[in-house]
Amino acid sequence: MGGSPAADGTTSLPAPLDGERALSPLTGDSGWRVAGEITLATRRDWEQMLDGPVRSDAPVCHPELSAVTFADVAGVSALAVTAHGLTTGRRVVVKRPPACMRRLEMFWPKLHAIEVVSC
Numbered sequence: 001m002g003g004s005p006a007a008d009g010t011t012s013l014p015a016p017l018d019g020e021r022a023l024s025p026l027t028g029d030s031g032w033r034v035a036g037e038i039t040l041a042t043r044r045d046w047e048q049m050l051d052g053p054v055r056s057d058a059p060v061c062h063p064e065l066s067a068v069t070f071a072d073v074a075g076v077s078a079l080a081v082t083a084h085g086l087t088t089g090r091r092v093v094v095k096r097p098p099a100c101m102r103r104l105e106m107f108w109p110k111l112h113a114i115e116v117v118s119c
Contacts (some may be wrong), residue, residue, distance in 0.1 A: 031062030
């Protein structure tokens with residue numbers, strides 16, 4: 001259920017029926033730009049995308065989430081679980097998350113492998 005490369009090199013994951021979620025790699029960063037909703041309907045694609053940083057050797061992964069309109073608690077938890085599974089010294093820097101993700105440290109206060117950057 002993976003995406004396919006477009007002529008411009010971006011990759012879009014299969015979208016749910018509402019067509020609201022997309023994924024494309026960031027230029028110059030180890031990360032992805034995610035758009036739409038992270039819900040039960042899109043969870044498999046979201047978790048597959050999150051598996052990339054775990055398999056990668058990049059010290060930092062940068063998911064850019066400014067176009068995410070909603071993330072349910074399971075989607076946010078999947079992000080925390082991914083960060084928790086990284087080897088020592090590696091981390092996830094979440095760029096411009098939706099409001100529901102800006103307080104990750106409240107729910108996972110000892111999770112130092114994740115950083116939220118709101119600007």
